[in-house]
Structure formats: structure tokens, C-alpha cells
Amino acid sequence: MLVLAFDTATDVATSALLEDAEVLGERASVAKTLLEDVDALLRQASARPADIEALVVGTGPGSFTSTRIGLAVARGLALALDVAGAGVSTLDALAAGAEGALPVIDARRREVFVPGAGAVAPEDLDVAGRLCVGDGALRYRDVLEAKGAAIPPDDDIRHLPRASLHARLVTAYGRVDEIEPIYARAPDARRWRG
Amino acid sequence: MSTLILGIETSCDETAAAVVEADGVVQSSVVSSQADLHARYGGVVPEIASRRHLELVAPVVRAALEDAGVALDDVDRVGVTQGPGLVGALLVGLSAAKAIAWARGLPLVPVDHLRGHVATLYLAPDPLDPPFTCLLASGGHTLLLSVREREGYEVLGSTLDDAAGEAFDKGARLLGLGYPGGAEIDRLARDGDPEAYSFPVARVAGLDLSFSGLKTALLHAVRGLTETDLAARRADLAASYQRAIVRALAGRLRAAVERTGHETVAVVGGVAANSELRAALPDARFAPLELCTDNAAMIASAARFARAVEPPGYLALDAYPSAPL
Numbered sequence A: 001m002l003v004l005a006f007d008t009a010t011d012v013a014t015s016a017l018l019e020d021a022e023v024l025g026e027r028a029s030v031a032k033t034l035l036e037d038v039d040a041l042l043r044q045a046s047a048r049p050a051d052i053e054a055l056v057v058g059t060g061p062g063s064f065t066s067t068r069i070g071l072a073v074a075r076g077l078a079l080a081l082d083v084a085g086a087g088v089s090t091l092d093a094l095a096a097g098a099e100g101a102l103p104v105i106d107a108r109r110r111e112v113f114v115p116g117a118g119a120v121a122p123e124d125l126d127v128a129g130r131l132c133v134g135d136g137a138l139r140y141r142d143v144l145e146a147k148g149a150a151i152p153p154d155d156d157i158r159h160l161p162r163a164s165l166h167a168r169l170v171t172a173y174g175r176v177d178e179i180e181p182i183y184a185r186a187p188d189a190r191r192w193r194g
Numbered sequence B: 001m002s003t004l005i006l007g008i009e010t011s012c013d014e015t016a017a018a019v020v021e022a023d024g025v026v027q028s029s030v031v032s033s034q035a036d037l038h039a040r041y042g043g044v045v046p047e048i049a050s051r052r053h054l055e056l057v058a059p060v061v062r063a064a065l066e067d068a069g070v071a072l073d074d075v076d077r078v079g080v081t082q083g084p085g086l087v088g089a090l091l092v093g094l095s096a097a098k099a100i101a102w103a104r105g106l107p108l109v110p111v112d113h114l115r116g117h118v119a120t121l122y123l124a125p126d127p128l129d130p131p132f133t134c135l136l137a138s139g140g141h142t143l144l145l146s147v148r149e150r151e152g153y154e155v156l157g158s159t160l161d162d163a164a165g166e167a168f169d170k171g172a173r174l175l176g177l178g179y180p181g182g183a184e185i186d187r188l189a190r191d192g193d194p195e196a197y198s199f200p201v202a203r204v205a206g207l208d209l210s211f212s213g214l215k216t217a218l219l220h221a222v223r224g225l226t227e228t229d230l231a232a233r234r235a236d237l238a239a240s241y242q243r244a245i246v247r248a249l250a251g252r253l254r255a256a257v258e259r260t261g262h263e264t265v266a267v268v269g270g271v272a273a274n275s276e277l278r279a280a281l282p283d284a285r286f287a288p289l290e291l292c293t294d295n296a297a298m299i300a301s302a303a304r305f306a307r308a309v310e311p312p313g314y315l316a317l318d319a320y321p322s323a324p325l
């Protein structure tokens, strides 16, 4: 089964094309150019959009806008290709790529997302002796290392929520329209029209 | 079957999709308004709007195809609003549209929302031919345009502060009315005396407009009233306030026509639904009531006159939040 997976929740948008468990290709760029990567992945595999049989999409938490770009692309693709899909938490994918690590995603406003806690201040994390990965771990490296965390070098691949990891975590596919983003934080109720 | 355009619009608080034929016949137009959702905040909350767009975009597109009795196989191109608008909201529609078009190997037409409003006038059954002078008045924009061709327009003047629709919304809030304010004020004004209060409209050079002083004048008028007095004078205040906005818009439109010399005058945008404005400009062409507020039929219509981008040329396309100058 040809599976297209992608995650746009963080600043690095990842994508992967898999034939069952075999990864045919993987790419990384930013949310707004996600479909360029997807197009390139298919070309490399000599496949056409219509060959895609299932979608896997990262559901965050991360940036609201950028997480939604991935979900909107997934909804558009599912509508046009009539395929099923699955949502996988970006935190789960990060954890799957780094054995025993605590995934930490930058939540802006001096907070991070970690499993089961919503947005918290990095100062409040109990990370002594733990391996921390993700863009939140990188951004707050100083804070977390001072608390005893071990953080791989900046260019370590374990900091990326690689879409092939999402694909491997899927157990069942369903309707893409029902895949919800994980916002993990209430919307800012500021009006736009003054 | 003739060429079919699927239009998608998510620039503010309406999630909309439509199917329009190349000759301008609207086969379907589905608009899912979020007005109720935003009413408790007295205006559009961008993050809430964006979240709702994501929930609605696929069902609304499916409904538009279904209402038109067509399948995606029958669609020849996809038109989508690229801007201006709320960037998070725009990106939902743009991302979905890019994905749909790419998956089907279709060209994508990025559409300017403001041109979309004007393109309402090019829809069947009675498409308008340029040249004409156009007032575009909505919650986000107030522009006077000289339209000489369907592909574009020249901006003659615009508001320096609040948009006309915004002035209605803010006035409605001061009067303790609901959101969106335009319809509420319009309804209440019918029972009021438009000459009861004299609200000044700022004189601005050229063909520009300004509504911020008007809102302040209303604030002062309301401030001096007790709750009981306000209840008694609310209709008069609404009528006088509406009269001031309508006078400003109609006056500027007449001045614009003096400059362009066009014989035809048109009004589009949410404020074009205002009954007093319609009465004040009996010779003007107004957008049909159901197409005054944001919709996707106007986006699909504009897509007929804008450049189509073939795949993969649009895959990196980004939204733009404000109107290019």
C-alpha cells in the first residue's frame, strides 16, 4: 500500500512516501511548500497522485497555523483522491524516533508542549537525567541542560518529527475529515475588527 | 459540458465553495457563515475563524459539488482566494485548494478577494460590462474603483481608517445591538428618524473616506443617555448613524463618477446589502443580495479572468494578508 505521510506542526515540515513499511523517500522543508516535497517524492517513486492509497498526517501540537496547513492539505487530498487516513501526534512521532526520550515541542511564548501536559514553561519540567528531543529542547537547551537533561547536538535527526515515524505508528485508517488537530491551548480571543 | 470552475473562499469568517461555469452561470454556491460563533465577541476572532474553516472546508466543497450535481472529475480548474484577509484563515482554503488541484492535475487560479467582490457583477444572468465605477464596501474594505476591464481595476479612493462595514459593526456595538452590525442597524433604522441626530462625516481630500470620527460622534451621543433614554432613542440613533454612512458613501461615489465619466455605477460587498444605500443609489447596479457578503461564486467568477497556474507552479503559493498597493 502506497502511503503518503507528512507533518507540518513545527517549523520543519516533514514528508515521507512509503510502500507498506518500506520508506521510498523522505523530505523536509516548511509547511507552505509541503506539496512541492510531496510532488517530488512521488516523481522520485515514479508514482502519480492517484496512486496514493492512504494518508498519515501529524496532528501537532505545534504552531496552530502551520499544523492546520497540514490538516487542510490532508483534507484536500482525501477529498480529491477518496482515500482514508490517520492522524498521529507530533509528540508521539518524536518519541518514536528517539528511544526513551522526552519529546519537547516549542509552543512559543516561552512555553513548550510535552506529552500529557499541554503548554508548560521549560523551567517547570522535571528532566533530570532524561534525553530530550524536539525543537523545544533545542530552543531551551540552556534551561533544560541546567536541570540535568541530555540533549543531542542541534543537527541530530532525532530532533525532527520525521513523517516516516508517523506512518509506522498507525494502527488503523479512517475518515480524514475526522482527524482533528491537537491545539493543546485555547485560542486567543482577540477580535480582529478593532 | 462547458468549463467548470470550483471556487473556494476562506478569507474571513465565511467558509464558502461554489461551482461556476465559464460563461458565468452559478451552478452552486455554499456559504457556511461563522457569524453566530463570533457574535459573542462582537467581531471575528482570527484563531477561532481558522479552526472553524478547517472543520468546514471539506464538507462545504463536497456540498458545492453535490448541489451542482457534478463530480470533481467534471471540474476543469480551481479558483481560490489568496488574499487579502486573515492569513491563518486564508491558508486553510489555499492549502486545501492546492491539494485538490494537485491531486487532480488541475490548474489553480489564485484570486484576489477584492477582485472577487467586483467579479460578482460578471455572473449570469445579467453580467455587467466595463467600463463602470464601483464602490466596494464591506467589513474589511471600502474602495472606489474605476473598472475598465474584467481583469482588473484602478483604485480611485479608499477609507483612511475604518471600513464602512466596520463602522456599522462598531456603531451596533455602541448601541448594544448584535453582530454583524450592518443588518441590525439597517433593521432598527426603519423605525427611526434619520434626521434626529446630525452625525458629521469627516471631509477628506480626494476620493478617500474616513469613518472613525463618526463612531466617536455616536459614542458621545450615547454616553449622555440613561439606559431608558437609550432604549427610547436607539432607533433614531441607528437611523441617523446609517444616514451619515450612506451619505458619505453615495457622495463619494458620485464624486468618483464625475472623475471617471462612466455611465454605469455599481456597488458590491457586504454593505451593498444595506437597504438605505440601495435606495440612495437608484440607478446603480448592486450585487445580488445573496452575493454581497463573502462567497465563493464571486471567487470562481474572478478566476475566469485571472491567470491560471499549471501544476506544479502553484505548489509553493503563499497567502497574502493585506491588499497589494
Ligand SMILES: [Zn+2]
Pocket: B113, B117, B138, B140, B293, B294
Ligand atoms: Zn469580502
